[in-house]
Amino acid sequence: MTVSLKKDERTDDLGRKGFRIIQHTGSFCFGIDAVLLAEFADLSPQARTVDLGCGNGILPLLLKARDKGGHFTAVEIQPELAKLARRNMELNGLSDEVDVLEADLRCASEYLGKNGFDAVVANPPYFKVGTGLLNPASVKAIARHEVACTLEDVLRESAALLREGGSLFLVFRCWRMGEALALLPGTGLKARRLRIVHSFRGDSGELFLLEAKKGARDGLVVEAPCLIYEAPGVFSEEVRKACGAGAEEENGK
Numbered sequence: 728m729t730v731s732l733k734k735d736e737r738t739d740d741l742g743r744k745g746f747r748i749i750q751h752t753g754s755f756c757f758g759i760d761a762v763l764l765a766e767f768a769d770l771s772p773q774a775r776t777v778d779l780g781c782g783n784g785i786l787p788l789l790l791k792a793r794d795k796g797g798h799f800t801a802v803e804i805q806p807e808l809a810k811l812a813r814r815n816m817e818l819n820g821l822s823d824e825v826d827v828l829e830a831d832l833r834c835a836s837e838y839l840g841k842n843g844f845d846a847v848v849a850n851p852p853y854f855k856v857g858t859g860l861l862n863p864a865s866v867k868a869i870a871r872h873e874v875a876c877t878l879e880d881v882l883r884e885s886a887a888l889l890r891e892g893g894s895l896f897l898v899f900r901c902w903r904m905g906e907a908l909a910l911l912p913g914t915g916l917k918a919r920r921l922r923i924v925h926s927f928r929g930d931s932g933e934l935f936l937l938e939a940k941k942g943a944r945d946g947l948v949v950e951a952p953c954l955i956y957e958a959p960g961v962f963s964e965e966v967r968k969a970c971g972a973g974a975e976e977e978n979g980k
Contacts, residue, residue: 730818738818742971743792746819749811750783757785759955759966760898760934761850763924765789766969767936768896770796774845777802777888779832779881784812786848787825792971796846799825800839802832804876833880836887847885847895851878878903879910882939886914889941894919897939901932917943922950 730738735753740746750756765786770776774796778786781801790796803809809829816825830838878899885895895916899907901923911918916939924934932952957963962970 730814741788741792746788746792748783748785748788748815749818751807751811755782755808757783759970760924761785761789762966762969763934763936763953764848764850764896764898765793765795767898767920767922767938768795768846768848769894769938770846770896773797775843776800776846776848777835777839777844777885779835779847779849779884780804780851780876781812781827782808782850784815784825784827786850787821788815788819790848791819791821791824797824800844801825801827802830802835802839803827804829804831831876832884833876835884839888841887842890844888844890845893847888847893848897849881849885849895850898851876851881878907882907882910882914882916885939886916886941889916891942893941895937895939895941897937898934899937901935904935907937911939916941917945918947919943920948920950922953924953924955926955928954 730749732738732749736749736751738747738749741748748757768790770790772794776790776796776799778799778801781787781803784801787796787799787801801812803812806829809827812827813822816822816827881897882895889895897907908918918937919940920938922936923932924936925931926933953965954963955966
């Protein structure tokens, strides 16, 4: 399909099934965190899935490229990103399989209904307001900082959306892992799988990947760590495979 690009837009090859994504270079480009979450998420091909805070639609694209998930509902509060996500679904022939809603995820269970979804995926803003450097560009500010939602909002709404036995798949910063795990019991979600992501061997953890299941029994499996780089500027073999053909580092969050 021929794509018409606007100013400061580019298309990137996602390395699988010929899928491409339109990205606005001045606002928001996906990072390795989204790729790792797509690899980590264990979704059946029929799973009814919600993406809370979809941005430009990268997670549904990556998951569909891996034959993970059935119908997706992608929620994005920023009008410009919601429009871009819709264009990306159209570009890849996924408009019938991915609904993009311009809406506030903080009340997602009110308009999507409770207890009806098999899975939720989320790559929420990492930084609390007042921490880190707040980007003056509003699109990046909302993507990076808890301006429009908090971690607690994401966990609460995920629990409300999920059916019994459904799972939330989350990627987040390690320095907030304690907070995330402490919030889970109040939602009815239980941590089931955890994987720590390190930049280099010997480095402290940078990101964590978490599966939290609704109504699950106790028992957390800590999986083998993930290394992003094997040398400066060189992705590890695992990450190269995850990124697909022609993997290059992206400017993420």
